[in-house]
Amino acid sequence: MKKVGIIMSVLMGVTMSFCLSLTNSIVSADKFDMTQFLISFGASAVLSLIIGLIVPMKKVEDGACKAMKLRENSVPAKLVSAFISDIIYTPILTLSMIIIVRKMVMKMSHGHAVLPSFATMFIKSFILSLAVAYIIILIVTPIFLKLSLKLAGVNPAGGPPADKK
Template identity: 45%
Template sequence: MEEQMKKIGRQMGIAMGILMSFSLSLVETLASGKFTLPSFLIAFVLSGVISVIIGIVVPVGKITADVCRKCKLERGKIGTRVVESLISDLIYTPIITLAMTAFFYKMVMIQSGGMAQLSFGPMFVKGLTIGVVVAFFLIFIFQPMLLGYFMKKNAREI
């Protein structure tokens, strides 16, 4: 049973990572004001790789369960879902946003020959603010649906 839960955790990590990467790449590329398909695809691949690694390496489900247990939150309640979503958001979003901001900052500086009047800090803060809000709602909405799907899928395989 424990091995089955680890498998579900890995599947959740990968699925949530791909969902988060796609959504954050799209939103942050659109928010930059210079949306191009290549920039979106590069952001999606970059953040996808990072988020899948996070999903495989970091036991997000175990961390959220431990925090909720310590806070005496009941599984399935709205308050518990808010806390779970916030924890996942704070694990994924800053890392993905940092990588994407660094990549695009570097690209803009290369393309401008170092003449672009950009500051990394404000770019990162803007991206992180947008990312945290968007990711929270994505996690809050899709995490329970994906968990239900993977629980049913893996129950049939037993």
């Protein structure tokens, strides 16, 4: 199951990073800047992979659901799990993207860009990112779980591994 967790962390981290970087790149600028997107995506992907490998997301999510007396795999449990994941990943990824964007804009303008305050940029981006990430997590988690189980050779029905029938 550890292999499943690692595969899930990689898939979720890369997907979250891609979608949040894309969303923030589109919303934050007058026009889409591929360089800004790629740098933001790269940095947030590395951060999300680190978070995914350090934080035992399944244990944290299951613990929260158990504390709330939610039945495993129920809709309320899935909503809470998505929220937990969102709250852990999104602030860190949003903060990193805002820092990168501010530095890039200032560098490209030779320090002459007029930007909103850091707090204004962060809060606006954070609220948008929370909503986008929550929806993405709800959509892709079941898909990625099935894929992770298959890639790890685990039969989701509880029988022998998929490749050893």
